[in-house]
Amino acid sequence: xxxxxxxxxxxxxxxxxxxxxxxxxxxxxxxxxxxxxxxxxxxxxxxxxxxxxxxxxxxxxxxxxxxxxxxxxxxxxxx
Amino acid sequence: xxxxxxxxxxxxxxxxxxxxxxxxxxxxxxxxxxxxxxxxxxxxxxxxxxxxxxxxxxxxxxxxxxxxxxxxxxxxxxxxxxxxxxxxxxxxxxxxxxxxxxxxxxxxxxxxxxxxxxxxxxxxxxxxxxxxxxxxxxxxxxxxxxxxxxxxxxxxxxxxxxxxxxxxxxxxxxxxxxxxxxxxxxxxxxxxxxxxxxxxxxxxxxxxxxxxxxxxxxxxxxxxxxxxxxxxxxxxxxxxxxxxxxxxxxxxxxxxxxxxxxxxxxxxxxxxxxxxxxxxxxxxxxxxxxxxxxxxxxxxxxxxxxxxxxxxxxxxxxxxxxxxxxxxxxxxxxxxxxxxxxxxxxxxxxxxxxxxxxxxxxxxx
Numbered sequence: 001x002x003x004x005x006x007x008x009x010x011x012x013x014x015x016x017x018x019x020x021x022x023x024x025x026x027x028x029x030x031x032x033x034x035x036x037x038x039x040x041x042x043x044x045x046x047x048x049x050x051x052x053x054x055x056x057x058x059x060x061x062x063x064x065x066x067x068x069x070x071x072x073x074x075x076x077x078x079x
Numbered sequence: 080x081x082x083x084x085x086x087x088x089x090x091x092x093x094x095x096x097x098x099x100x101x102x103x104x105x106x107x108x109x110x111x112x113x114x115x116x117x118x119x120x121x122x123x124x125x126x127x128x129x130x131x132x133x134x135x136x137x138x139x140x141x142x143x144x145x146x147x148x149x150x151x152x153x154x155x156x157x158x159x160x161x162x163x164x165x166x167x168x169x170x171x172x173x174x175x176x177x178x179x180x181x182x183x184x185x186x187x188x189x190x191x192x193x194x195x196x197x198x199x200x201x202x203x204x205x206x207x208x209x210x211x212x213x214x215x216x217x218x219x220x221x222x223x224x225x226x227x228x229x230x231x232x233x234x235x236x237x238x239x240x241x242x243x244x245x246x247x248x249x250x251x252x253x254x255x256x257x258x259x260x261x262x263x264x265x266x267x268x269x270x271x272x273x274x275x276x277x278x279x280x281x282x283x284x285x286x287x288x289x290x291x292x293x294x295x296x297x298x299x300x301x302x303x304x305x306x307x308x309x310x311x312x313x314x315x316x317x318x319x320x321x322x323x324x325x326x327x328x329x330x331x332x333x334x335x336x337x338x339x340x341x342x343x344x345x346x347x348x349x350x351x352x353x354x355x356x357x358x359x360x361x362x363x364x365x366x367x368x369x370x371x372x373x374x375x376x377x378x379x380x381x382x383x384x385x386x387x388x389x390x391x392x393x394x395x396x397x398x399x400x401x402x403x404x405x406x407x408x409x410x411x412x413x414x415x416x417x418x419x420x421x422x423x424x425x426x427x428x429x430x431x432x433x434x435x436x437x438x439x440x441x442x443x444x
Binding site for chain 2: 001002003004006029031032033034041043045046047048050051053054055056057058059060061062064065066068069071072073075
């Protein structure tokens, strides 16, 4: 029930606007996330944008994941 | 799209990352003995079972499903109340699709609809408000079930319904942190770490789990929904256990802040207030649900359309309550896969596609 889909904001007029993902366009309410702009990526749940997805924070998880993968490769190479 | 989000999303779905994470998890698990981890989110339940993720883990790690499926933890009385309201003259009861087949003490909203009640499935609570605007002759009731992810959307719908006299909400929302605190305080609680729900946490923030980690000493990691997200979160939980730490960490960093979505919390708090609430499996928990504030009485379906609901007698043999607290694996119930299947479900954990029994039946048998 708590499913939320990442989508890109393509239109915003006050609290109402449109988001897009893979060619699918949906109307959404920005009542819970008023400070987003066109081009931002948001999570959409039950017709509402509930959070903005932040690239900088994604980069930190990405770095951790790459570190773990590199460590695994080293270990595999040394076996 | 070439930014870090896209790169991360692609990597989290990749077989390379999954095998690297599985190896890292095996390395950490070696020194830890038996590890029982619980996920508290129906979307995680489905992601874990559908991806076959447990097969990547060493046998010493057991993944359990907790009370993370909103319709599963909703007690019979609340379902019965929605069914009774749907049967009132002139009423149209709107709900999310998940609720339709969930059994009350007798029948379901789907059966009520088949017998002529006006029951409609909506994608957004705003659709129910729009329906009320279009149909002044109908009394539109929205069955407000769900956790903190959903509650602010219903609160926003109530706010947008200002001036309407034919829209109301049957509030049956549940709050995740009080239920987790009740769960960890149980004598039979034997879980070593929690995978916390990603989208509930976008609203309430990761700080909301601090009491579970700090006071009860249970490591917590808020996880995203790709198989790689969940594996990385499991690795982070094992790392906390190895280091002797119990903290709240966030794997799903692109979407979850420590403080949550303040705007959503403010709106939720202006429409709803915490109320004592009964959870299937956990019983009555103080301040673990949401009721409409007195200032919102005009939108409170319980006041506008009062119905009598008898106490539930339960379902003979159904052990959903034990499954929901991780005390019993779905296949430990005598009904599982015999009289209780997704085609002929007896308990809510088999009805809801997010229920642990349904996910287990489809993917893990």
